[in-house]
Amino acid sequence: MNAPFVLAIPRTRTFEVVTSAERLAEITPAWSALWRRVDGLVFQHPEWIAAWWRTTPQQELRTLRIGLAWNGDRLDGVIALATFKRSGIRMLEWAAKDHSDYGDALLAPDCNPQALSRLWQYVLDQGGFDLVYLNRLLPDAGVGALLDPASRHGKALRPNHRSEISYRVAGPWQGGAKWFETLSKKARQNYRRGRKFMEEGGELRFRLLDADEPREPVLARVAALKRLWLARHGRVSDLFDEGSPVLAALVSVLAKLGLLRIFVLELNGTIIAVSINFEQHGTMMAFVTTYDPEYERASPGMVLMMDYIQWSLDRGLAKVDFLCGGEDFKRRFATESVTLWSMMGARGLRGHLAALADHANHVAKSWRARRQPKAEASDE
Numbered sequence: 428m429n430a431p432f433v434l435a436i437p438r439t440r441t442f443e444v445v446t447s448a449e450r451l452a453e454i455t456p457a458w459s460a461l462w463r464r465v466d467g468l469v470f471q472h473p474e475w476i477a478a479w480w481r482t483t484p485q486q487e488l489r490t491l492r493i494g495l496a497w498n499g500d501r502l503d504g505v506i507a508l509a510t511f512k513r514s515g516i517r518m519l520e521w522a523a524k525d526h527s528d529y530g531d532a533l534l535a536p537d538c539n540p541q542a543l544s545r546l547w548q549y550v551l552d553q554g555g556f557d558l559v560y561l562n563r564l565l566p567d568a569g570v571g572a573l574l575d576p577a578s579r580h581g582k583a584l585r586p587n588h589r590s591e592i593s594y595r596v597a598g599p600w601q602g603g604a605k606w607f608e609t610l611s612k613k614a615r616q617n618y619r620r621g622r623k624f625m626e627e628g629g630e631l632r633f634r635l636l637d638a639d640e641p642r643e644p645v646l647a648r649v650a651a652l653k654r655l656w657l658a659r660h661g662r663v664s665d666l667f668d669e670g671s672p673v674l675a676a677l678v679s680v681l682a683k684l685g686l687l688r689i690f691v692l693e694l695n696g697t698i699i700a701v702s703i704n705f706e707q708h709g710t711m712m713a714f715v716t717t718y719d720p721e722y723e724r725a726s727p728g729m730v731l732m733m734d735y736i737q738w739s740l741d742r743g744l745a746k747v748d749f750l751c752g753g754e755d756f757k758r759r760f761a762t763e764s765v766t767l768w769s770m771m772g773a774r775g776l777r778g779h780l781a782a783l784a785d786h787a788n789h790v791a792k793s794w795r796a797r798r799q800p801k802a803e804a805s806d807e
Contacts, residue, residue, distance in 0.1 A: 474684075479677070593751055595763050596746065650671070
């Protein structure tokens with residue numbers, strides 16, 4: 428018996444730029460399905476973007492510009508962007524950029540790679556911005572394909588001079604104790620000395636927060652401790668402003684997706700160090716870490732970090748990723764580092780002038796940096 432004849436109806440490729448929260452909510456199911464197909468990082472999940480958009484301050488200076496590539500009624504590609512107005516220049520950057528450590532697009536595994544190029548060209552054609560700045564790109568970021576000089580849009584994007592460092596702990600250890608043994612004698616002694624100092628003040632306890640425990644008191648403690656640290660170092664972050672809903676919104680997304688891991692170090696039941704982490708791709712990722720400066724002499728943040736590294740390795744995770752930031756405490760424990768790169772592009776006269784000014788400023792700073800050692804040598 429002959430097989431029934433089936434007419435294959437080709438799907439139609441269409442593109443869209445989302446600019447409203449209402450449309451973002453409508454396409455969230457399709458975007459979530461693509462995210463699962465790609466096995467993307469949480470930073471590219473629609474609910475992460477939506478949580479940021481709901482809570483971001485100065486929303487009047489921002490606009491959503493989320494590029495979508497549709498294949499019929501199936502979503503095959505997303506590049507989640509937003510604009511922010513700075514000094515009269517409309518910057519196109521990653522949506523939730525300030526709270527996302529790795530930026531990239533999502534493209535279905537079975538999708539023609541040219542779909543991303545066509546999507547980017549559509550975003551460019553729609554306009555609404557002067558300058559493009561896409562940063563915190565991993566070496567293998569998919570959007571790197573947009574730098575292809577043979578393509579029309581390749582001329583619009585170029586590698587930028589700005590870079591960041593991401594430190595990690597990765598190795599062949601069979602458990603946390605084996606990793607601990609590889610540390611220097613001084614590092615092991617500092618850990619034991621810190622624990623002993625704190626234990627002299629009472630019961631010291633390291634633990635993973637249970638999924639059903641109330642998170643609000645812990646997040647309030649994190650924000651309060653972070654504000655102390657920021658004030659001491661002359662920095663600001665809307666993530667920890669008193670009464671800010673941003674941190675709670677983002678942590679709720681991690682919890683909803685089953686990724687959240689909050690580690691605490693408690694002394695007599697009071698939290699003296701916290702690390703808000705999430706687990707993906709066999710990796711423990713450290714999102715926010717803080718400690719009580721009253722116990723700084725005992726380095727509670729360092730003790731907590733070494734505890735959760737051992738906890739992660741004991742459970743078979745292959746890596747601990749400290750995410751962005753070249754802080755010294757990360758470097759001391761890292762076994763590898765990754766340089767995150769960036770790219771920039773311009774649209775229109777205003778954008779090209781801003782890009783030229785950025786390049787000229789970078790050249791001037793580089794020249795001064797080269798001249799300074801020579802000047803110092805001549806003074807000796």
